[in-house]
Amino acid sequence: MTIETILDNIYPLLEESKQLVARLVKEVSFPKGYILLKANKIETSIYLVKKGIVRAYSDLDGNDITFWFGQEGDPVISMKSYVSNQKGYEDIELLEACTFYELKISDLQDLFLKDIHIANWGRRFAEKELIKTEERLISRQFRPAIDRYKDLLKDHPDLVQRVPLGYIASYLGITQVSLSRVRAELR
Amino acid sequence: MTIETILDNIYPLLEESKQLVARLVKEVSFPKGYILLKANKIETSIYLVKKGIVRAYSDLDGNDITFWFGQEGDPVISMKSYVSNQKGYEDIELLEACTFYELKISDLQDLFLKDIHIANWGRRFAEKELIKTEERLISRQFRPAIDRYKDLLKDHPDLVQRVPLGYIASYLGITQVSLSRVRAELR
DNA sequence: TTCACTATTTAACATATGTAAAAAATTACC
């Protein structure tokens, strides 16, 4: 997936504006297990997944809880850093070797103030992330873990294969034992 | 709270740009119990609460579940309508007589394409809503209902007074009986 | 104040989920 495609998928940009952003991008790769973003740290870059799969997790009383998975095309961001220049909640761990497009937040913010198209691209970007987050929240509040597990199986069957069950269980908000029971019933 | 104050709190605007937005705003009032936004409907306006308190809820198997409360200064929006021009999840019910600033979504979108300051205002607006939504999601995933109830008591003591307990229980994701038990333990 | 209505709490019981630990299955490596 090229950076141009990813940018256009968020909000179509004129060639000139698009190149202003694309020029800022650096391609970077890291091995499985690498921690790309760190909790309680102000991050200065955002990333777009070119290849691979990652998880966001936070520590709660010593055991970590996964609250997001990211794959090809997804943005990997500490929203608190990006939006408020504050420390974020999440560690981002690479579940496979990954390649990212890296973008310095400050570079992007400069463009927001200079180019109205890029400002609107940034608006659409935030709006789309907002919708995704709202959907996660509503699904979590309204649907039981088993249904959300079925959704995951349906929408991201590869993810369920590629990711250890314990991470998926904590993502669903149940224990691994409970998820195992659920899976047994589905058989 | 004036509309100018609310706009500036989201992202400070130059007087000229601010007036472009302020001119679009219409003040509207409705009685307690009125349904301001309807689920499964594409909404064409967004609202900012000048006075009063509202709740967002969705129907689940016949009983409604509250997932958001809005008060003075808060935006009342069907995000799905605003961002994607699609039907939203939520009914918005007025828990008291309320006054809103109303803004047509299409009017605002026109300005996004014409004025870079307003485009950046729209970006900041989405970004801030995104942070709020993310915080709600993380709090819901990481903290037990009782702690979230304590937070609510601390951050919005008036809300706990003004809103029936059943709504608060469903907002917390527990039954009213369970919330009552929790409250009994706090005494 | 009294009555009617609504909201909240309490009680009794059923059930689902968590915890801890062991068993089984799967994967990785020599």
Place this chain on the structure above:
DNA sequence: GGTAATTTTTTACATATGTTAAATAGTGAA
């Protein structure tokens, strides 16, 4: 291919929360 290491499932038990229903408290109207 065999052994160790890891992951997943199963078991047994404890506990918290849901359900239903009844009791109590609170509120507003006449």
